[in-house]
Every structure is written in structure tokens, then in C-alpha cells.
Amino acid sequence: MGTFNRRDFMKLAAACGAVGLADTSSLMAQEKLLKIIAWGGSYGEAMRANWMDPFAAQSGITSEIQLQSSSMETLAALRANKGRMDDDLWLSAISPATLAMRDGLLEPIPVDKLANAAHLPENMANENFVGVWNLPYGIIYNSETTPFEIREWTDLKDERLKGKIGAPYGANYNGLFIALLAALAGGDEKNVDPGFDLAREMKPNFSVFTTSDAEQVRLMSSGEIDVIAFTPVSNYFSLRKAGPQFRFVSPKPFIPVSINNIVMLKGADVEAATRFIDFAIGKVAQEGIAKQLGCLPINTQAAVSPELREAVPADTQFRYMDEPTISTQLAAWNDRWQQEIQ
Amino acid sequence: MTYSLNLEKRGVALRGLTVDLQGKRILDDVDLEIEPGEIVALLGPSGCGKTTMLRAIAGLQPPLRGDISVGGKIMTKVPPYQRNVGMVFQNYALFPHMTVADNVTFGLRMKNVAAARRDAVQTASLAMLELTALRDAYPARLSGGQQQRVAIARTIATEPSVLLLDEPLSALDKKLREGMRIELRALLKKVGITAIIVTHDQEEALAIADRIAVMDRGRIAQIGTGAELYHKPNSRFVADFIGYMNYFEGTVGIQTGGLLDITIAPNLSIRAPSAQTIREGERVSVGVRPEAIRLAPQKQASVPGINAVPAQLVSKEFLGVVTYLRFEDDSGIERMVIRSGEDHDLAVSDGARCWLQWPEQASIVIAA
Amino acid sequence: MRQRLVPYLLVVPSFILIVTLLMGLSSVLGWSLDDGTGSGATFAQYESLVTNASYRRFFTSSLWLAGVATAVALVLGFPAAYYMETKASPRQRKLIFAALLAMFLSDYVLKMFGLVLILGRTGLVNKLLLWLGVTDEPFRLMFNEFGVLVGLISGILPYMILSLNGVIARLDKRLQEAAALLGAAPWQVFLLITVPLCVPGILAGTMLSFLLSLNSFVTPMLLGGGRVDMIAVFIFDQSINLGNLPLGSAAAGILFLISAAAILALTVAGDRFHRRFQR
Ligand SMILES: Nc1ncnc2c1ncn2[C@@H]1O[C@H](COP(=O)(O)OP(=O)(O)OP(=O)(O)O)[C@@H](O)[C@H]1O
Ligand SMILES: [Mg+2]
Numbered sequence: 005m006g007t008f009n010r011r012d013f014m015k016l017a018a019a020c021g022a023v024g025l026a027d028t029s030s031l032m033a034q035e036k037l038l039k040i041i042a043w044g045g046s047y048g049e050a051m052r053a054n055w056m057d058p059f060a061a062q063s064g065i066t067s068e069i070q071l072q073s074s075s076m077e078t079l080a081a082l083r084a085n086k087g088r089m090d091d092d093l094w095l096s097a098i099s100p101a102t103l104a105m106r107d108g109l110l111e112p113i114p115v116d117k118l119a120n121a122a123h124l125p126e127n128m129a130n131e132n133f134v135g136v137w138n139l140p141y142g143i144i145y146n147s148e149t150t151p152f153e154i155r156e157w158t159d160l161k162d163e164r165l166k167g168k169i170g171a172p173y174g175a176n177y178n179g180l181f182i183a184l185l186a187a188l189a190g191g192d193e194k195n196v197d198p199g200f201d202l203a204r205e206m207k208p209n210f211s212v213f214t215t216s217d218a219e220q221v222r223l224m225s226s227g228e229i230d231v232i233a234f235t236p237v238s239n240y241f242s243l244r245k246a247g248p249q250f251r252f253v254s255p256k257p258f259i260p261v262s263i264n265n266i267v268m269l270k271g272a273d274v275e276a277a278t279r280f281i282d283f284a285i286g287k288v289a290q291e292g293i294a295k296q297l298g299c300l301p302i303n304t305q306a307a308v309s310p311e312l313r314e315a316v317p318a319d320t321q322f323r324y325m326d327e328p329t330i331s332t333q334l335a336a337w338n339d340r341w342q343q344e345i346q
Numbered sequence: 347m348t349y350s351l352n353l354e355k356r357g358v359a360l361r362g363l364t365v366d367l368q369g370k371r372i373l374d375d376v377d378l379e380i381e382p383g384e385i386v387a388l389l390g391p392s393g394c395g396k397t398t399m400l401r402a403i404a405g406l407q408p409p410l411r412g413d414i415s416v417g418g419k420i421m422t423k424v425p426p427y428q429r430n431v432g433m434v435f436q437n438y439a440l441f442p443h444m445t446v447a448d449n450v451t452f453g454l455r456m457k458n459v460a461a462a463r464r465d466a467v468q469t470a471s472l473a474m475l476e477l478t479a480l481r482d483a484y485p486a487r488l489s490g491g492q493q494q495r496v497a498i499a500r501t502i503a504t505e506p507s508v509l510l511l512d513e514p515l516s517a518l519d520k521k522l523r524e525g526m527r528i529e530l531r532a533l534l535k536k537v538g539i540t541a542i543i544v545t546h547d548q549e550e551a552l553a554i555a556d557r558i559a560v561m562d563r564g565r566i567a568q569i570g571t572g573a574e575l576y577h578k579p580n581s582r583f584v585a586d587f588i589g590y591m592n593y594f595e596g597t598v599g600i601q602t603g604g605l606l607d608i609t610i611a612p613n614l615s616i617r618a619p620s621a622q623t624i625r626e627g628e629r630v631s632v633g634v635r636p637e638a639i640r641l642a643p644q645k646q647a648s649v650p651g652i653n654a655v656p657a658q659l660v661s662k663e664f665l666g667v668v669t670y671l672r673f674e675d676d677s678g679i680e681r682m683v684i685r686s687g688e689d690h691d692l693a694v695s696d697g698a699r700c701w702l703q704w705p706e707q708a709s710i711v712i713a714a
Numbered sequence: 715m716r717q718r719l720v721p722y723l724l725v726v727p728s729f730i731l732i733v734t735l736l737m738g739l740s741s742v743l744g745w746s747l748d749d750g751t752g753s754g755a756t757f758a759q760y761e762s763l764v765t766n767a768s769y770r771r772f773f774t775s776s777l778w779l780a781g782v783a784t785a786v787a788l789v790l791g792f793p794a795a796y797y798m799e800t801k802a803s804p805r806q807r808k809l810i811f812a813a814l815l816a817m818f819l820s821d822y823v824l825k826m827f828g829l830v831l832i833l834g835r836t837g838l839v840n841k842l843l844l845w846l847g848v849t850d851e852p853f854r855l856m857f858n859e860f861g862v863l864v865g866l867i868s869g870i871l872p873y874m875i876l877s878l879n880g881v882i883a884r885l886d887k888r889l890q891e892a893a894a895l896l897g898a899a900p901w902q903v904f905l906l907i908t909v910p911l912c913v914p915g916i917l918a919g920t921m922l923s924f925l926l927s928l929n930s931f932v933t934p935m936l937l938g939g940g941r942v943d944m945i946a947v948f949i950f951d952q953s954i955n956l957g958n959l960p961l962g963s964a965a966a967g968i969l970f971l972i973s974a975a976a977i978l979a980l981t982v983a984g985d986r987f988h989r990r991f992q993r
Contacts, residue, residue: 074954074955076954076955076956076957077954077955079957080953080954080957080959083957083959084741084745084959100957103957167854173940173951174940174951174955174956175955175956176955211854211857211939212857212939212940212941213939213940213941214940215935215940215955226830226834226836227834227835227836228830228834228835228836229835334956335952335956335958335961338951338955338956339766339768339769342768342943343768343771346940346941404891404895405895406891406894406895425894426891426894426895427894427895427896427897427898427899427900428897429895430897431895432895432896433891433892433895435888435891435892437888439886439888439889439891439892441889441892441893441907442889442911443910443911443987452893452896452898452906453896453897456893456896456897456898456899456902457897500896501895501896504896504897
């Protein structure tokens with residue numbers, strides 16, 4: 005997600021236009037330059053500082069970021085170009101990665117060559133993707149304008165919050181909010197009806213539906229809304245700069261975490277890309293990037309930063325959503341959310 | 347005609363009408379009285395304020411001072427759409443998005459005239475102005491003459507108490523114009539409407555109007571019938587505006603029995619009638635129309651009632667019906683003589699010296 | 715020789731632009747017919763857009779909003795353009811013109827952000843209303859159709875005014891005077907003479923405003939708060955957020971058809987009207 009500016013349109017236009025420019029990858033092959041499609045902003049900065057620069061120092065392999073504003077956007081571009089792009093690695097959420105794999109846009113990752121894979125949770129390193137960090141989601145509220153302390157997800161139903169809440173647009177955040185509501189209401193990823201019932205109870209409180217992190221932060225800091233119903237903890241670190249009144253809650257009974265991962269694109273420099281992935285999931289790199297981004301490291305040996313501990317206490321219950329299942333229903337959920345809730 | 351216009355002839359009176367435009371005086375204290383059913387022409391050079399006067403009467407141009415009354419009712423504050431004053435604009439101002447028929451009935455529709463009456467008026471006025479065949483045409487397809495007729499039909503259909511026409515013939519070519527001015531007068535008289543027609547063509551004014559008001563820089567210089575203006579202009583401006591005038595400057599001598607004796611050169615004097623007394627020694631101009639002058643080879647010694655001045659023929663200009671003869675008198679001033687047809691005066695040859703003679707009564711004393 | 719080439723060279727950039735646009739358009743068309751296998755073609759996407767009520771709503775709502783915005787812009791823009799051309803002093807005229815130009819030169823997104831600052835819960839209007847004591851709860855002026863309409867209207871108003879003031883400047887004042895002298899009251903003069911003679915400008919302004927509103931993306935994005943359905947947002951959401959390029963492309967195709975139909979209808983209407991009285 006990101007802002008929607010002219011540049012995005014140009015990219016979209018270029019992608020759709022399928023202007024078959026000459027393939028330049030053969031010229032670049034000798035130089036060992038890894039091209040990584042990733043988010044910019046704080047993500048890009050953190051990747052450069054903790055992964056790319058130290059990796060280059062260690063291995064001599066340089067790398068650069070090709071900006072994306074959302075991984076779904078990249079999926080659209082990859083599809084439009086039918087894999088003709090010359091990038092090696094792609095930072096993605098699980099849903100788009102799953103869809104890309106289905107479309108044959110990915111290169112299998114040689115997991116046996118990843119020494120650090122042993123320290124990752126089960127199934128976080130496979131030939132389709134390797135997890136790179138865990139992003140916990142919760143609620144942010146403005147303690148000066150919210151009439152009570154929010155502790156649970158169901159507090160979002162409280163009528164004192166009428167017209168004060170910003171909620172995700174459609175199935176934004178890869179459908180995690182809808183899946184969460186379903187889980188809270190006794191359903192699951194395959195049965196979301198209870199989730200929609202719960203959302204309908206919250207509906208009078210939703211005043212705006214946001215399409216990006218940046219929009220959430222902007223609406224909160226400008227006082228347009230008082231509560232963000234569902235937001236990655238990283239937004240909290242941005243908002244805290246705007247004032248101490250903004251609080252992050254890891255609501256009861258559990259919070260969803262979304263795993264961002266790295267995948268290898270068709271035609272990648274497999275050897276160099278594999279070394280890069282292994283470096284990225286190492287203990288040091290993980291501690292560094294998790295601290296800078298305010299997310300949970302994926303490497304079980306890496307320590308959690310104190311800042312994050314404050315927002316996401318140690319006793320927080322996590323729920324890993326079934327993102328591959330979600331990804332197949334995303335479009336339907338999106339339509340339904342727009343029709344019934346928005 | 348299947349219907350008759352219910353025109354109530356109304357007179358128009360302007361009193362002290364004064365109009366300023368952007369700080370400039372355009373009409374200056376104008377008084378004008380027009381009889382019901384009379385046709386008055388406003389004649390004057392470009393920019394003298396003719397259009398402005400019509401616009402003021404129509405209510406399109408609020409005056410600075412003065413009053414406008416129609417049929418004895420003061421109209422100065424009445425908005426244009428309630429004045430019942432019709433105006434035919436200089437470029438006709440036909441509505442380009444309406445057919446001829448719709449243009450003609452526009453005013454009736456605005457006045458909520460019943461449809462039956464509207465149709466009758468439409469049919470009759472189209473017929474009267476020979477526009478029936480063009481009833482469904484749009485104005486852009488019409489010739490200048492046709493447009494003019496539509497403009498008149500459109501205006502008359504509303505039965506205005508006064509009709510204002512701003513140079514209605516100027517868009518037509520010369521030949522058509524000459525035919526139209528007679529038709530226009532006939533039409534106006536047939537309808538019997540009070541009309542003010544603006545023109546800067548003196549012949550047009552003479553042909554159409556009952557009376558002519560000659561305008562000069564925002565004022566009415568003189569008003570009268572064509573003959574009055576022609577034969578008794580009250581100023582050089584008026585005299586020059588209508589026809590050509592020969593001027594003789596001189597000093598007033600004795601005055602006997604309504605005749606002034608005026609010395610125009612040493613040993614040369616002429617006589618002219620004068621209504622008012624003018625003191626001896628004062629300088630005056632005497633105007634003589636070119637067609638009043640006859641030619642004589644010698645001075646016929648003191649024929650009573652005839653003035654005579656010597657001059658030399660410079661050129662002859664044959665124009666068909668008339669011939670212009672240009673003379674130069676002893677002080678080098680040009681004198682114009684106009685003779686018509688096979689006049690024997692025309693036998694005079696270039697360079698010949700002869701006497702210009704005219705009846706004393708044809709001399710017009712004009713304040714210098 | 716070199717001089718002969720100049721005209722051709724001058725055409726090159728626009729030619730490239732047009733070709734690129736056509737390529738983009740044709741690939742959108744291609745995507746909209748994609749059946750997922752990469753070989754066959756299908757109208758399934760179009761079918762689902764037409765049959766699915768929640769998809770159709772994006773189109774009907776866009777058409778409705780664009781129509782209302784255009785109508786309001788016409789009603790607001792006409793007096794403004796009329797004042798500018800007939801009543802304003804040359805100085806005022808220059809000032810208005812400069813203001814309009816500034817509205818053109820400033821970035822559209824920035825303008826919409828400006829509106830957010832005005833219409834927001836803590837924005838100018840609400841601050842004023844709260845201060846005046848008109849209300850103790852801020853009004854919701856955006857994140858609804860009202861906010862989007864305000865955004866659309868302020869976006870198209872300069873186009874509307876500039877389309878209108880050309881025809882108004884060319885109006886022959888004597889036609890209005892002639893109508894008045896034939897007994898037409900001011901409102902009749904306006905409806906029967908002024909408006910019909912401005913039809914070319916009204917059509918041009920309406921067409922421009924309607925298409926700009928119909929295709930609007932930034933405005934519903936920033937001022938709609940996800941509660942106002944507009945096609946451009948749908949296209950973006952489907953193709954980018956949900957990776958459903960075929961559906962997004964089909965929606966873009968329909969939007970293109972609607973726009974083309976609107977252009978055609980207004981052009982034909984304009985031609986008809988014109989042919990009547992212009993040689
Ligand atoms: N709107 C105006 N503002 C300022 N001056 C004007 C305006 N309209 C006319 N005038 C001036 O008023 C004077 C009289 O104009 P008017 O149109 O009445 O003349 P006219 O006698 O009809 O001339 P023409 O024979 O050329 O039609 C002219 O000097 C003209 O420049
Ligand atoms: Mg005039």
C-alpha cells in the first residue's frame with residue numbers, strides 16, 4: 005500500500021502497455037547486482053541498513069531496490085509482463101506470493117542451501133517463500149479524544165466510538181481484518197459470515213475506509229479519526245512521532261500477525277539470491293531490521309526490541325492466519341465488504 | 347389582410363434629455379416633439395448620438411437628466427420590456443436560433459397573446475412583408491433585404507406605440523436601398539405608426555420622413571420638413587448637411603423692405619431677404635443653392651430682384667440627369683452650379699467668363 | 715530540405731504519445747478479454763460487471779455523481795462566467811482570470827488535499843461552525859457523497875467557466891436588447907435568448923466536466939473515505955489491490971465506452987443545434 009500518485013499510474017501504464025523494450029538483463033549479468041522489488045520508505049531504509057549494505061560488505065554482491073507501493077501491484081505488473089522483468093527477489097505478503105507461485109512466476113528456492121533456515125519457525129522457509137519478519141496488527145487510538153481505554157477487539161462495537169473509527173478499505177491488509185473478525189466471531193478463513201455479522205455491528209462507528217498505511221497515519225494525526233481499527237504496529241511508531249496521545253493496543257483475545265516474505269523470481273541469479281536470503285534471516289540481520297521496523301524477528305534466536313515489547317507485551321497471544329486460503333477468497337471478500345460494510 | 351393592427355398612435359416628447367457615456371456628453375439637453383403617426387428622421391454625421399437617442403427612448407440607455415414621454419406618459423423609469431416601444435436594430439438583431447415565423451411571433455408570445463390571434467398576426471404580417479415562403483428559414487440564410495423585412499415584421503407584430511429604426515437600410519446595396527426607402531415610407535404610413543428613423547443619408551431622410559431632425563454633436567441643430575431645412579437652414583452645419591451650398595461672405599449695408607444689401611467685394615453687392623434686422627456693418631454669410639443659379643454672358647444691368655456675380659468656368663461634370671459646373675470667382679472661391687437636362691446654360695465652354703445670376707429671394711442669410 | 719522536415723518533426727512527439735496511448739488502450743482491451751489460460755478470449759469479465767449488482771453500483775454511482783457535479787458546476791459557472799464577461803471591470807476580469815489560471819496550474823492532488831483541510835472534522839468549516847456555536851458536534855462534510863461532490867465541482871468549475879466565457883463574450887448584446895423591447899422580461903431573455911445562444915459553450919463545458927468527473931480517481935480516493943463508489947477507484951482496486959487485471963481492464967473498457975458515448979451524444983446534439991442556424 006502507499007500513496008497513489010502519478011508515478012504509480014506511470015508504472016501501471018508501463019506495465020499494462022507491455023512495451024516490449026529490449027531485454028537488458030543479459031548485459032547486466034556479469035556485474036552481480038541483485039534487483040529486489042520492495043517497499044520504500046522506512047522498509048527500504050531498514051533493508052539497506054541491515055541487509056543490503058552489510059551483505060555487500062561481506063559478499064561483494066551489491067543490490068538495489070525496485071520500488072513497489074504494494075505487493076499486489078507488483079503481482080499485477082509481473083502478470084502483465086508475463087515474467088519478463090529482470091528482477092531477482094521480491095519482498096511480498098503471503099497472498100500475492102501464493103498467487104504468483106500459482107501463475108508460475110517464481111523460481112524454487114534451494115532451501116537446503118540456507119544455513120539459517122533451521123532457526124525459523126516451521127514452514128517459514130520452503131521452496132516458495134522464506135519469511136523475513138512478522139508484522140503484528142492491533143488498534144491505535146487517540147487517548148485524548150477516545151472516551152475509554154480500548155482493550156479488546158469487540159470494543160470497536162462500543163457506541164461511544166460512533167463515527168470515530170477508520171477501518172480497512174475492502175479486503176485491504178490482505179484480508180487479515182476480515183479473517184480476524186471471522187475468527188473472533190467463531191468462524192474461520194473458510195466461514196467468514198460471522199465475521200461480517202460482527203463488522204455490521206461495528207459499521208456505525210466506521211467513518212472512513214483507508215487504503216494505505218500513509219492514509220491511516222495522516223487521518224489520525226490530522227484528527228480526522230480517533231481510532232484505527234486494524235493497523236500494523238509500524239504505523240504506531242510513525243504516529244508516536246506526532247504525539248504521545250497515540251496508543252497502540254494488542255487487543256484481547258489475540259492478534260493476527262502477517263508474515264512478510266521474500267521470494268525468488270523466474271530468471272533470478274539463484275546463487276547470489278540464495279546467499280542474500282540466508283544473510284537476511286541470520287540472527288544479527290534479523291535483530292537489526294526488526295528493531296528498526298518495529299516488527300517481530302522471524303529468527304527464533306533473535307531478541308525482540310524493547311520498543312516493540314512495550315506495544316506488544318510478551319504475554320500477547322498471536323494468531324497466524326491461513327493466508328493461502330485467504331488469498332483465494334480475497335476478491336469475493338473485497339466485493340462483499342464494499343457492498344455490506346462500506 | 348385578415349387582421350388589423352390595433353395601433354394607438356402616440357406622440358413622443360423628449361425634454362432636456364441628457365446622456366453621458368463614460369464621462370463623455372453624448373446627448374446634450376435635447377428637446378424634441380413628435381406628433382402621433384409622424385415619421386421623423388434623425389440625420390447627422392457618424393457619432394453625433396443618433397443611436398444613443400433611440401436607445402434612450404427605448405429604455406436601453408438610462409439618461410443622466412431629462413424626460414422621455416410617450417403618449418403623454420412619462421416613460422423615463424419604465425424598463426424596456428414594459429415600454430411598448432419597438433426598435434429595428436442597425437444589424438436587425440434577428441434571433442439566429444429561431445425561424446422567421448418564430449422571430450415574428452416572439453413578441454406576441456412574450457405578451458401571452460392567444461394562439462389564434464398570434465397565428466393570424468403571423469400569417470398576415472408575413473404576407474404583408476412577402477415573407478410567407480421563408481417562414482421556416484433561419485435568419486442566416488436570408489438576404490439583407492429579407493432580414494430587414496423580418497426585423498420590421500417582428501417589431502410591428504407587437505403593435506408598439508412608437509417604432510424606432512436605426513439605419514434600417516444601411517445593410518442593403520445602393521439600388522435596393524433606393525427602392526426600399528419608398529416602400530418603407532409606404533409601409534409605415536399604411537400602418538400609421540409613429541416612427542423615428544435614424545440615417546446619415548440625407549436623401550433617405552428626405553424620402554422617408556415627414557420631418558427631419560439634423561443632429562450635431564449631441565444636439566438637434568434644426569428640425570423641420572425637408573423643404574424647410576433645404577430652403578431655410580438656420581446654420582451652415584444644416585445647410586451643408588443637406589445638399590450643396592455656395593456661400594458669399596460680406597458686410598451688411600442698408601436694409602430696405604426686408605431686403606439686406608450685402609457688399610461681398612468692392613463694387614459688388616448682392617441682396618438677400620432677412621426676417622430679422624441685422625445691424626449695418628455686421629458680417630454675414632449668404633447661401634445660394636447651386637440649382638438656383640443661372641448663367642448669363644453679360645451682366646444684365648440691374649434687373650430687379652436678381653443678384654449677379656462674375657465667375658470663370660473651371661470644369662464641367664456630366665452626371666446624366668444633371669451636370670455640375672464648377673466656377674471660380676474673382677477671389678478664387680469655388681462656386682457650384684447645377685443644371686439639368688438640355689439646359690442652354692450648358693453651352694458655356696471651359697475657361698469662359700460669365701455671370702452667375704439668381705433671384706434675390708433665393709439668397710439665404712446665415713449667421714456667420 | 716531541412717525546412718520541409720520541420721512540420722513532420724513537430725508532429726513526432728504527439729504521434730509517439732498517441733501510439734503509446736493506443737498501445738495502452740489495446741492492451742487494456744486485451745486484458746479485459748483474458749480468460750486466464752493465456753490463449754482464449756472471453757467476455758466473462760464484462761458479463762460479471764453487467765450482472766453483478768455491486769459492480770454495477772460503481773457505474774451508476776459514478777454517472778450520478780458526475781451528472782450532479784456537472785449540473786451544479788453549470789449552475790454556478792454560468793453566472794460567474796457571465797459576470798466576468800459582461801459586468802466585471804477589466805481589472806476584476808484580470809483578477810478572476812488569474813484565479814482561474816492558478817486553479818489550473820496547481821496540482822490536482824494538492825487542491826484536493828486543500829479541500830480535506832477545509833472540509834475535515836477539524837477543518838476550517840467545522841472550526842468556524844463550532845466557533846459560531848451553530849453546532850457542538852462537527853458535521854461530516856467529507857467521507858460521503860457531499861465531500862466528493864464538492865471535490866468534483868471545485869475540480870471542474872474552472873473548466874466550465876472557461877468553456878462558457880468564450881461564448882458569452884461573443885454574445886451579441888443587441889439580441890438581448892431586442893428581446894427586451896419585444897416584451898421579454900429579464901428571466902425570459904435569459905432562458906430564451908442568452909442560454910440557447912450559449913449552447914456550444916454549455917455543451918463543451920458539460921462534456922469536459924462530465925468526463926473529468928466520471929473518470930475522477932483522486933477525489934473519491936481522498937474525499938470519499940471508501941464510502942463513495944466511483945469507477946476509477948474500482949478499476950484501481952481490482953487491478954492493483956486485488957491483482958484482478960482482467961476485471962479492472964473490463965471496467966476500464968466500459969468506462970471508455972461510456973465516455974465515448976457521452977462525447978458522441980453531446981457532439982451530435984451540438985451539431986444538430988448548430989446546423990439549424992449557422993451557414
Ligand atoms: N458604450 C459607450 N461608451 C462610451 N461611448 C460610447 C458608447 N456608445 C457610444 N459611444 C459614443 O457615443 C457617441 C455617439 O454614439 P452613437 O452610436 O449614438 O452615434 P451615431 O450617431 O449612432 O453614429 P453612427 O452613425 O456611426 O451609428 C460616439 O462618439 C460613440 O463613440
Ligand atoms: Mg448608430
